[in-house]
Amino acid sequence: MDRRNFLKTTAAVCAATLPFKNIKAEETEMKTEFSGVLVDTTRCIGCRSCEVACSKEHDLYVPDIKNDSALESLRTTSEKQWTVVNRFETEKGEVFVKRQCLHCWQPACTAACLTNAMYKTKEGPVTWDGDKCMGCRYCMVSCPFDIPKFEYNEWNPKIQKCNMCFERLQQGKKPACVEACPTDALMFGSKRQLMEVARHRVYNYPDKYVHKIYGEHDVGGTGWLYLSAIPFEQIGFSTDLGTTPYPEYTKEFLFSVPLVLFSIPAFLLGLNLLTNRKNELSEKQGWKNE
Amino acid sequence: MNNTTAITSDFKRFIRFFLQELKPKGKWLTPFNIISIPVILLGTIILFIRFTQGLGSVTNLSQEFPWGFWIGFDVVIGVAFAGGAYIITFVVYVMKVEKYHSIVRVTVLNGLLAYIFYAGALVLDLGRPWHIINPIIGNSFGYNSVLFLVAWHFLLYMLAEFVEFSPVIAQWAQLEKVRKFVSALTLGAVIFGITLSMLHQSGLGALFLMAKPKIHPLWYSEFIPILFFVSSIFAGLSMIIFEGTISHKVFRNLIGEKSQHSFEEIILGMAKGAAISMFVYYFFKALIFIHEQQWELINDFWGYWYLVEVIGFVLIPCFMFAYAVKTRNTTIIRLAAIITLIGIILNRLNISVIAFKWDAVNKYYPSWEEIIVTLMVVFTEIWVFRWIVTRMPVFSKQH
Numbered sequence: 001m002d003r004r005n006f007l008k009t010t011a012a013v014c015a016a017t018l019p020f021k022n023i024k025a026e027e028t029e030m031k032t033e034f035s036g037v038l039v040d041t042t043r044c045i046g047c048r049s050c051e052v053a054c055s056k057e058h059d060l061y062v063p064d065i066k067n068d069s070a071l072e073s074l075r076t077t078s079e080k081q082w083t084v085v086n087r088f089e090t091e092k093g094e095v096f097v098k099r100q101c102l103h104c105w106q107p108a109c110t111a112a113c114l115t116n117a118m119y120k121t122k123e124g125p126v127t128w129d130g131d132k133c134m135g136c137r138y139c140m141v142s143c144p145f146d147i148p149k150f151e152y153n154e155w156n157p158k159i160q161k162c163n164m165c166f167e168r169l170q171q172g173k174k175p176a177c178v179e180a181c182p183t184d185a186l187m188f189g190s191k192r193q194l195m196e197v198a199r200h201r202v203y204n205y206p207d208k209y210v211h212k213i214y215g216e217h218d219v220g221g222t223g224w225l226y227l228s229a230i231p232f233e234q235i236g237f238s239t240d241l242g243t244t245p246y247p248e249y250t251k252e253f254l255f256s257v258p259l260v261l262f263s264i265p266a267f268l269l270g271l272n273l274l275t276n277r278k279n280e281l282s283e284k285q286g287w288k289n290e
Numbered sequence: 291m292n293n294t295t296a297i298t299s300d301f302k303r304f305i306r307f308f309l310q311e312l313k314p315k316g317k318w319l320t321p322f323n324i325i326s327i328p329v330i331l332l333g334t335i336i337l338f339i340r341f342t343q344g345l346g347s348v349t350n351l352s353q354e355f356p357w358g359f360w361i362g363f364d365v366v367i368g369v370a371f372a373g374g375a376y377i378i379t380f381v382v383y384v385m386k387v388e389k390y391h392s393i394v395r396v397t398v399l400n401g402l403l404a405y406i407f408y409a410g411a412l413v414l415d416l417g418r419p420w421h422i423i424n425p426i427i428g429n430s431f432g433y434n435s436v437l438f439l440v441a442w443h444f445l446l447y448m449l450a451e452f453v454e455f456s457p458v459i460a461q462w463a464q465l466e467k468v469r470k471f472v473s474a475l476t477l478g479a480v481i482f483g484i485t486l487s488m489l490h491q492s493g494l495g496a497l498f499l500m501a502k503p504k505i506h507p508l509w510y511s512e513f514i515p516i517l518f519f520v521s522s523i524f525a526g527l528s529m530i531i532f533e534g535t536i537s538h539k540v541f542r543n544l545i546g547e548k549s550q551h552s553f554e555e556i557i558l559g560m561a562k563g564a565a566i567s568m569f570v571y572y573f574f575k576a577l578i579f580i581h582e583q584q585w586e587l588i589n590d591f592w593g594y595w596y597l598v599e600v601i602g603f604v605l606i607p608c609f610m611f612a613y614a615v616k617t618r619n620t621t622i623i624r625l626a627a628i629i630t631l632i633g634i635i636l637n638r639l640n641i642s643v644i645a646f647k648w649d650a651v652n653k654y655y656p657s658w659e660e661i662i663v664t665l666m667v668v669f670t671e672i673w674v675f676r677w678i679v680t681r682m683p684v685f686s687k688q689h
Contacts, residue, residue, distance in 0.1 A: 114437040134419065134425075135416075137417065141498075155343060155344055247434065249500050250496055
C-alpha cells in the first residue's frame, strides 16, 4: 500500500514537473530580448544624418550639418544633442565614430537612481522619467561613459540622454538614427543577432577588423556594439572599464545594510543591559536617566 | 470635555510663550551679526536666482562635474562633522560613562541642526526638488540605490535626534507630561540613531563606489565606506572639541564654573578616542596602499597631495592627540582638533571634487556664489543654535 502510494506520488510529481519545466523553458525563450544596435565604424562616412534624425525625432537642437564644421573638434553628447559623430585621424585614414548612450545591460545610472526615473526597460532601452526624477545627478556621477546630461540653465531641468527611440520601438519601428543611416553602418536587432553578425564580419575579414567587439563584455555588456578597424582606445573608447557590471560595486555595501540594521541594535541593547548590571553590582550611583 | 479645554489652554499658553521667546535677546550689533546678516541676505538673493534660472546661473557645475561644493562640502563634510552626536550618545546612554553627560544635550543639538541644515542643503542642489518626496512616499522606490538608503537614513536619523533632543524642548515649554513621555523614548532613539549613523556615514562613501574610473586610484578603494565611517568618529570628536571650545568662550555666562573645569577632562577623554580611531584609520589607509601596490603613483603631484592629506592631516594630528593626552595639554588638543577637521575637509573634497576627474582639462572650482550660499547655511545654523541655547536648558544639566 505504502509502496504503491509512494510510486503513485512519485509518478505524479514527475509528470507534473516535466511539462512544467518545459513550459518554464518556453517562457524564458519567449521573453523579450534586449534590443541594441551594432555600429560598424568601418562603414560610417561621417554624413551625420543620424544626428539630424535624432534631434528631429526628439525636438532637440538640429545641427546644420553642411556648414557648422563640427567634425573639426571632438564633441561629447550634450543636453541639446543625444548623439554626435566624431572624426579621428588614424593610421588607416579617417574614422568616424557615432556616440550616444550604450544602454548597458546592467546600467550604473539605473542602479544609482533613487526614484527609478532612470529605468532599464525590458525591451533594452534605458529611459528617463521626468515625473520621478528629482535632479540629484547621481546618474551622471555613476555613468562610466558620462552620458546623462543635465540642463543647468533651466528652472525645471531635465536629464537628457539617448532613449534608443523607445517610443518608436513600441510602434515596431527602428530607432530614427538607424533608419536615417545611408550606409548600413548601424544595424538594429537583438544582442544575440547582432553578435552573430558582428562575429561573422570579423571572421570573414580578419584583416579588416580588430578582433574585439566593443560592448560584448565591457561593463558587463552593453546594448550597443561597435566594430572597428583600429584599436578602440585610438578612436575615443575607454577600454579599461573592466567587465564587471557597475551595480556590482555597490552590491556588497547594500547587502550589508540589513545585517547591520538588525544586528547592531541587538548588540547595543545587550551592551546597555550589561553595563546596567555592572553598575548595579558595583553599587555605583550617579548615573540617572533623564 | 475638561480635558480638551485643558489641552487648548495649554496650547494657547505655549503659543504665547513661543511668540514671547521669538523676540531677540541681547545685543544686536555683535561682530558675528554684522558679518552674518549681509551674507544671509546675499545668499537669499543668490538662491532666488538659482531657483528661477537654474543651477548653471550661480554655480560652476558642469556636465563633467555634476557634484560640486554644495554636495562635497555642505552635505558630505557637514554630515561627517555631525558624527559626534552618535558617538557621545553611545558613550553616555549605552556605555553609561557619566563623565560626558554634561555635553550630551549640546552635542545632540549640534547633530540635529547639522543634519537639518547641511543634509538639508541637498535640496538647494537638486534640479527638481519638488520631487524629493518621490523616494519617500513610495511611488518610486529605487531600492538598489545607495542614495536611496542615504536619503532615508538622513530622514530617520533627524527624527531620532529630534526625539533625543525633545526632552529639552519639553522642559523649556514646561510640558512636564510630554517631557516624561519623550524621555522614556531616549534609549530607543539612541540605539536606532547609532545604527543609522553607522550606515549613512559609510553610505556617503559608498555613493562614490560606482565612480570608479573617475576618482584617482589613490583615493578610490572598495573600502571607502569603512574609511568614511571610521573617519567620522574622529571628525565628530574633533568637532565637539572645536565647537565646545568656542561655546565655552561665547556662552560663558550660560555654562557654570564647574562644568568649565569638567570640560577639560572631557576634552582629554575625547582626544584619547580621536588618537586611537585616527591610528586605526591611518593603519587601514596604509594597508590599502600596500595591498593595491600603489608605489608608482606616489611620485607625482597627486602622490604628494595624497601624502599631505594622509601624513600631514591624519598621522601628525594623531600623534599630537596622543602626546597631548600624555602631557595633559589641552592647547595642543585644540590645535590637533583643528588640523584634523581640515584633514577631513581635504579628504572629502578630494574624493568628491579635487581628485574626482583629476585629469580633466576644465577642472571644477566653486563660484563665489556657491561659497556665499555655503556660508549662509553655516551662519543660519549658528543663528538657530544661538537662539536655542540662550532659551532652552541645553548647557545646564539640571532636570
